[in-house]
Each structure stands twice: as C-alpha cells, then as structure tokens.
Amino acid sequence: xxxxxxxxxxxxxxxxxxxxxxxxxxxxxxxxxxxxxxxxxxxxxxxxxxxxxxxxxxxxxxxxxxxxxxxxxxxxxxxxxxxxxxxxxxxxxxxxxxxxxxxxxxxxxxxxxxxxxxxxxxxxxxxxxxxxxxxxxxxxxxxxxxxxxxxxxxxxxxxxxxxxxxxxxxxxxxxxxxxxxxxxxxxxxxxxxxxxxxxxxxxxxxxxxxxxxxxxxxxxxxxxxxxxxxxxxxxxxxxxxxxxxxxxxxxxxxxxxxxxxxxxxxxxxxxxxxxxxxxxxxxxxxxxxxxxxxxxxxxxxxxxxxxxx
Amino acid sequence: xxxxxxxxxxxxxxxxxxxxxxxxxxxxxxxxxxxxxxxxxxxxxxxxxxxxxxxxxxxxxxxxxxxxxxxxxxxxxxxxxxxxxxxxxxxxxxxxxxxxxxxxxxxxxxxxxxxxxxxxxxxxxxxxxxxxxxxxxxxxxxxxxxxxxxxxxxxxxxxxxxxxxxxxxxxxxxxxxxxxxxxxxxxxxxxxxxxxxxxxxxxxxxxxxxxxxxxx
Numbered sequence: 001x002x003x004x005x006x007x008x009x010x011x012x013x014x015x016x017x018x019x020x021x022x023x024x025x026x027x028x029x030x031x032x033x034x035x036x037x038x039x040x041x042x043x044x045x046x047x048x049x050x051x052x053x054x055x056x057x058x059x060x061x062x063x064x065x066x067x068x069x070x071x072x073x074x075x076x077x078x079x080x081x082x083x084x085x086x087x088x089x090x091x092x093x094x095x096x097x098x099x100x101x102x103x104x105x106x107x108x109x110x111x112x113x114x115x116x117x118x119x120x121x122x123x124x125x126x127x128x129x130x131x132x133x134x135x136x137x138x139x140x141x142x143x144x145x146x147x148x149x150x151x152x153x154x155x156x157x158x159x160x161x162x163x164x165x166x167x168x169x170x171x172x173x174x175x176x177x178x179x180x181x182x183x184x185x186x187x188x189x190x191x192x193x194x195x196x197x198x199x200x201x202x203x204x205x206x207x208x209x210x211x212x213x214x215x216x217x218x219x220x221x222x223x224x225x226x227x228x229x230x231x232x233x234x235x236x237x238x239x240x241x242x243x244x245x246x247x248x249x250x251x252x253x254x255x256x257x258x259x260x261x262x263x264x265x266x267x268x269x270x271x272x273x274x275x276x277x278x279x280x281x282x283x284x285x286x287x288x289x290x291x292x293x294x295x296x297x298x299x300x301x302x303x304x305x306x307x308x309x
Numbered sequence: 310x311x312x313x314x315x316x317x318x319x320x321x322x323x324x325x326x327x328x329x330x331x332x333x334x335x336x337x338x339x340x341x342x343x344x345x346x347x348x349x350x351x352x353x354x355x356x357x358x359x360x361x362x363x364x365x366x367x368x369x370x371x372x373x374x375x376x377x378x379x380x381x382x383x384x385x386x387x388x389x390x391x392x393x394x395x396x397x398x399x400x401x402x403x404x405x406x407x408x409x410x411x412x413x414x415x416x417x418x419x420x421x422x423x424x425x426x427x428x429x430x431x432x433x434x435x436x437x438x439x440x441x442x443x444x445x446x447x448x449x450x451x452x453x454x455x456x457x458x459x460x461x462x463x464x465x466x467x468x469x470x471x472x473x474x475x476x477x478x479x480x481x482x483x484x485x486x487x488x489x490x491x492x493x494x495x496x497x498x499x500x501x502x503x504x505x506x507x508x509x510x511x512x513x514x515x516x517x518x519x520x521x522x523x524x525x
Contacts, residue, residue: 111477122460127464168486171467
C-alpha cells in the first residue's frame with residue numbers, strides 16, 4: 001500500500017470499486033457538503049470533490065474534501081492546472097496530504113472561457129501529465145519539481161482522467177500511456193454512453209498492457225432529461241452520446257424519463273463491467289447525488305467493502 | 310521584428326542525430342538583422358555541420374521566410390537538394406520554422422530560440438505562430454507550435470475537448486494538436502509524442518522572464 005486510501009485498499013483487494021462525485025457549493029454553505037456526504041457515504045468507496053468545475057467559482061476542493069472526510073468519506077481532491085502554477089500546486093499537495101486526505105485526481109482543467117469569469121488569465125504552467133509526475137516524485141522520491149528534497153512526503157493515491165471519445169483517436173491511448181509512465185495509480189474515464197467505442201479503446205489499452213499497470217474506473221452518469229442528453233450530444237466537447245440513447249429516453253412517457261435515465265446508467269455499468277481491464281466505475285451524477293445509492297444498489301454493487309482503519 | 314538567437318550547438322546536434330544529409334534555410338529579414346540566421350550564419354552553420362561529418366545538400370536564405378507565398382516560390386528552385394536531405398534545419402524564429410513545416414513534407418528542425426517579437430508579428434497575419442517563449446520546442450511537435458496555438462499551451466498532447474479537429478474553446482479555432490498528430494503521422498513520427506515532456510522553463514520567455522536583460 002502506497003497510501004492510507006480506502007480506494008487503494010478496495011482496488012488492491014481485487015474488489016470492483018465504486019467512486020462518485022460531490023460538487024462543492026457556489027457559496028460558503030457547509031450544510032450542502034454535509035447533506036451530499038451523508039447521501040453518498042456507505043454507497044461508494046471514495047468521492048471526487050470537483051475543483052471549480054466548468055471554471056465556475058465554487059468552494060475550494062481541498063476544503064470541501066476535508067469536510068467530506070469529517071463526514072466519513074474517502075475524498076479525492078480534484079486539482080486543476082488552470083488556476084495554479086507549479087509553486088501553488090505543490091503547496092496545495094503538501095497541505096492536502098497533511099490534512100489527512102488520501103487521494104488526488106490530476107487534471108488540466110476546463111478552460112476559463114466556459115465559466116463565470118471568462119476574462120481571467122488561465123495559468124497552465126504545467127499540464128495534467130506533468131502534475132501526475134510532480135506528485136509522484138514528491139511522494140516516492142521526496143523531491144519537489146525543482147529537485148530539492150523534503151522531510152515528509154505527501155502520501156497521496158494519484159489519479160488522472162482519460163477521454164476515449166475525444167479526437168484525434170490515435171493519440172488517446174498514447175496519452176493514457178504517458179499518464180501511466182508519469183505515475184498515475186488510477187484512471188477515471190469520461191462518461192461512457194458509446195460502449196462499443198469504449199470497448200475498442202480498452203482493447204488498445206490491453207494491447208499495450210496498460211490495464212495491468214493502472215487501475216481503470218469507467219465513467220458513467222445518469223441522464224435526467226431528453227434535453228440534457230441532446231445538450232451533451234451537441235454542446236459538450238469530448239462527449240459521445242449515440243442516437244440510440246436519446247431514442248430510448250424518447251420511448252418512455254415523460255414522467256418516466258429520469259427513471260429510464262437511471263436504468264440506462266445501470267445497463268451501461270453492467271456492460272462495462274464485462275470488459276477486461278475495467279476494475280471499477282465512477283458515477284458522475286452532477287447535482288443529482290441522491291440517485292447514486294439507487295444506481296449502486298440496482299447494479300448489485302452493495303454492500304461496499306469495509307476495512308478496519 | 311522577431312528577435313531570435315541560435316540554440317546551443319549541442320542541442321541542435323541532438324536534433325540532427327541520425328540525419329546524415331541536411332538542407333539549411335535562413336532568413337534575410339529579422340534573423341539576418343539579429344545575426345541568428347542570415348547569409349553569414351547559414352554559411353557558418355554549414356561549415357560546422359560538415360566538420361561534424363554531415364553532408365549539406367544545399368542551402369537558401371529567403372528574403373522573408375515568414376511570407377509563405379514567397380518561400381514556396383523560392384523553395385521550388387531547391388526541390389532536388391531538399392529531396393536529397395534527411396531533414397531541414399531552419400535558422401530563424403518560430404514563425405519561419407513553421408512556414409517551412411507547412412510547405413515541406415519533411416522533418417524541420419528549429420535552430421533558434423525566439424526571444425521577442427519586439428511588438429510586430431512577422432508577415433503571417435492570419436494566426437499567432439510564435440509566442441516568443443525563448444525555448445523552442447518545434448523539434449518535438451512536427452514544426453507546429455502548441456505554445457502559441459493551443460488554448461491551454463499543452464505540451465503532452467490534446468486535452469479531452471478536442472473534437473472534429475476543433476478546439477473546445479471556439480469552433481472557429483482548429484485544434485493544433487490534431488494538426489500536430491496528423492503531421493507527425495504523415496512523417497511517420499507519431500512515436501515522438503510518446504515522450505514525457507517535462508514542465509517548461511518559462512524563465513526565458515518574454516512574458517515571464519526579465520525582459521531588460523534579454524533585449525539588451
């Protein structure tokens with residue numbers, strides 16, 4: 001074990017892992033964090049706490065992660081390179097580890113243009129792959145990016161994202177290989193609706209033996225409405241929503257659409273579980289955390305493994 | 310005026326490893342003015358490379374290398390010498406290197422670092438080509454600059470928002486990483502992208518470093 005991460009334990013024990021997501025509020029309201037944490041606790045092994053998702057100002061990921069920890073979650077701090085240079089990133093890494101948070105997901109970050117402060121200056125001093133390497137060197141070599149040494153290393157379980165659906169397709173597995181070479185312990189993928197394309201990508205991953213060097217969690221998400229499905233299909237970059245998904249939602253009475261969205265999510269979980277190299281799922285129920293327990297239960301993934309800390 | 314200086318010879322030679330015959334290109338515009346890639350420097354570079362055992366298949370110094378119409382015309386005369394070379398070494402700023410890369414289906418090595426545009430942006434008006442980062446990386450990106458043309462200045466490949474060849478930020482902006490991947494695939498050099506690119510040295514860039522020292 002590299003860390004005290006519950007997620008690492010579940011994965012190392014060979015159990016099929018379940019992670020989910022908690023979006024911090026656009027205010028200083030701590031009650032929202034407690035409420036969301038109480039919903040997710042006992043149903044997932046670890047929870048990603050987003051970091052200014054879509055470049056909108058929200059409570060800091062590390063702060064909401066710590067509060068999640070107080071409520072009993074194994075938090076995964078999401079850390080983007082959009083808002084921090086290498087000095088700031090490493091300072092946060094030290095602080096996060098010292099607070100007793102066990103996991104970090106390294107991201108480049110959504111471009112500032114999409115958020116509520118589009119006139120800001122993006123940082124992008126380093127990219128997600130370089131961030132993975134930086135955290136790995138801090139943990140395993142006790143070294144800062146500049147090469148100087150530290151006394152106590154940050155013991156973090158290191159994650160990265162992968163998008164099998166973005167272009168150019170031929171570079172996607174190379175990008176994953178680079179994240180693995182940089183030191184990623186686990187990967188969470190973009191939301192999967194096109195299972196065939198994901199399976200094709202996983203085959204390329206296996207051909208390189210990457211599934212044996214990194215734990216791959218398949219990203220899934222329930223769809224709330226036909227409008228949301230269409231929006232994701234046409235407006236969200238890097239998303240692949242096949243027409244068959246939209247047709248399935250259109251095929252049920254209006255009041256049952258969200259139920260059907262949850263069913264589709266469970267079906268996709270059952271399909272991706274069969275793919276060799278997938279060792280867990282990451283459920284992204286954005287601002288819809290309350291359906292996570294139902295999804296996990298319907299997919300037959302309860303009870304979650306418990307370890308004595 | 311684009312201000313450039315030659316890369317250390319050691320770095321340039323590392324780029325040319327495995328290439329025995331080289332075609333040299335310089336520029337009579339900014340690079341001549343700054344002594345980084347005019348007639349004199351191109352001749353000197355040719356000599357140095359010959360001393361290192363390289364064959365120079367030919368050389369040309371174009372009036373304004375960043376003027377792609379002019380350069381296309383000029384390079385036509387050197388078709389044979391260019392075809393005979395394993396690769397091309399360009400002694401000028403990032404804009405000039407990228408002009409050549411766009412015109413020739415051959416590996417193009419940058420021989421200079423671009424320090425500053427001094428307020429102007431060469432003759433290539435339709436797009437930003439060079440951000441004067443001071444540490445040219447065109448060697449690894451097929452002669453197309455992701456510092457200037459990727460919305461996130463990514464160095465290790467495209468982000469998850471690249472779709473249909475377009476940047477997620479604006480459908481009118483092409484994804485430069487799509488262009489880089491396509492060009493490297495065409496040159497049979499997609500493996501160049503497997504390399505882990507480490508955090509960049511921004512201290513030599515005009516926008517992050519000390520300008521007074523660098524422009525004196």
